[in-house]
Amino acid sequence: MPLAEESKKTAQAQWIRPFKAKGGARYIQIADMIAESIQSGSLQAGDQVPPQRTLAAELGVDLTTVTRAYAEARNRGLIASYGGRGSFVMGASAPGAQARIDLTMNIPPQPANGSMAERVGKGLEEVLRRQRIEALSTYQDEPGTRSAVQAGQAWLQPALGDLDLRGLSVCAGSQAAIFAILSSTTRPGDSVLCDPLTYPGLLLAARQLGLRVVAVEGDADGMRPDALERAQQQSGARLLYLNPTFNNPTAQTMPAGRRAQIAATLLRLQLTLIEDDPYRYLLDDAPAPIATLTGGANTYYLASLSKCLWPSLRTSFVLPPRDDDGDRLHAGLRAASMGCSGLLLGLVEHWIRSGTAKALVEEIQREARARQQLARSLLSHEVQTHPSGLHLWLPLPAHWNQSLFTHALDEVGVNVAGADSFSVSAQAQDAVRVSLGGAADQASLGLALRKIEALLKEDRRRNSRAFV
Structure with missing residues (x-):
């Protein structure tokens, strides 16, 4: 040679x-x-x-x-x-x-050990071994649902403590639950209160149903109780939506003290809360849900498995308010879909009962921490996030606006979500959400983050030509 x-x-x-x-x-x-x-x-x-x-x-x-x-x-x-x-x-x-790297979708990263495909395969094999294919081939049935709900009760009990979980339901994702709750508790023209930057799925559902979305002012701790009361009095709203744990998109987590104030305010005003809590199991330091502070009164609690386990499960647990028989919720869910996939429900139940779900959350946490650490090492600008969160919120420097920045990133093969996707107001702040789980691996994420960092340092105002 x-x-x-x-x-x-x-x-x-x-x-x-x-x-x-x-x-x-x-x-x-x-x-x-x-x-x-x-x-x-x-x-x-x-x-x-x-x-x-x-x-x-x-x-x-x-x-x-x-x-x-x-x-x-x-x-x-x-x-x-x-x-x-x-x-x-x-x-x-x-x-x-x-070369294109899509960081717009807020999904959990695959475990670094490549175990997801194996876990899914083994889990489905076990489901098919335990249940007849005929039972899995029908639309959602009461016995199968009841068994999965019992597994869900065990899954949620550490978070919800002494709350009565007998009314727990399961549905095909939290988006379906949000739409069902809105459609069954409001009429066109009604107002819904939420944070100024909130989950796009809520905005989509509310606007589809002809509802008025009203932003409530907040501070570093989240929504302010005085602003909530003022917005309720001015709008006449009876419904409030919050994602208080690792907010999508701002990455804020409402502290325990503020949660207690919000709980007291909504009970006094007789507001109904939709507490959307998809990220709790990824954070080891999350305060107790607001639902536990209201004793379950006036509160729908939503716990999706898409953000902490696997998006393809399309499964969410929903606890209706205390003393609510859940009939309106179930009617709304039936109107939106024919229920969950029996096969996926079987997989969810098996993963929870076998301990696979808990182990998988831990693997996803480890990978999320590694990706957050990578982001901290490559981005010199201030970001809002959590060490094991799925995304980061990046306020842009003064020389960038979100529209130009997302377009410039797209030109170099990286996609992120601009603040306007989450904003109740037509005038959104200049910021972007970077979803770290969207990259296939840490290598491609590192490449994308380097491109983001390079672009942040570039001042298009100095590089642009003047036209007369």
């Missing part, structure tokens, strides 16, 4: 390290080596990784292990393989690379 070619092959393999004794499956460790080397810069977009046989010999493993490792790396978007040419690191300059 010519010296130059041998030197090239040696350089290609500089990222290889010994296997860890308890680092998991070796093919996963190889894929992790590639990801970490891309993140550190040891491997660059367009670099060729060693041929499979060469790497197998270098690492002392069989060819099948490396084949699985490269397949895993391709699935993560780390490399692309071309027949007759080999495998190359993905990126803007890689052959056939798909």
Whole structure:
């Protein structure tokens, strides 16, 4: 072999390290080596990784292990393989690379150990083993739902404590629950109160139903009780929506003291609260839900599994207000859908009862923490977030507005959500939400964050030409 070619092959393999004794499956460790080397810069977009046989010999493993490792790396978007040419690191300059990174959707990251597909496969296998396919092929039925609800009661009990959970229901996602609650408790023209920046699904549902959305002023602790009372008196609203734990999009978490004030205010005003709580299980330090402070009175409590486990579950638990028989809620849910998928409900129940759900939350927490740490290391600007949260809220420097910034990011292959997507008012602040779970892996997230950081430092006012 010519010296130059041998030197090239040696350089290609500089990222290889010994296997860890308890680092998991070796093919996963190889894929992790590639990801970490891309993140550190040891491997660059367009670099060729060693041929499979060469790497197998270098690492002392069989060819099948490396084949699985490269397949895993391709699935993560780390490399692309071309027949007759080999495998190359993905990126803007890689052959056939798909450089676009979508950070608009607020989804949990895949566990770094690549266990999600295996967990889903094993879980569904167990569901099919325990239940007849005929039972899973019908629309939602009472026995199957009742069993899943019992599992949900066990899942929610640590958060909801002594609340009576006998009225708990399950539905196909919190968006369906929000729409059902709004449609069953309001009429066109009624007002709904919420934070100035709030969940887009609420805005969509309210506007679809012809409701008036009224923003209530807040401060660093969240919605202000005095502003809530004033807004209620001026609007006549009977319904309040809050996402007090790791707010989407601002990442604020309302402290316990403010929650107690809000609870007292809504009980005094006889307001009904929709407490949307999808991120609680990702945060170890979340205060008690407002529902526990109202004793369940005047409060719908929503707990989605899409943000803490897996979006494809499309499952949310809903606890109606105390002394509410839930008939209006169920009628609204029936009008919106024919219930949950029996197969997915079976998977949810199995994961909760077997402890898989708890273990999966812990894995997602670890990956979320790693991604938040990566963001802190790469972004020099002030952000609002939580160490294990799924997103960060990035107020823009004075020389950027959100429209120009999101457009400029789109031009370099990165998508984020602008503040106008969450704003009740037509005039939104200049900020963006960056969803860290949207990237396929930490390597692509690092690439996206570097592009964001570079753009933040660029002043388009100085670079633009004057037109007369």
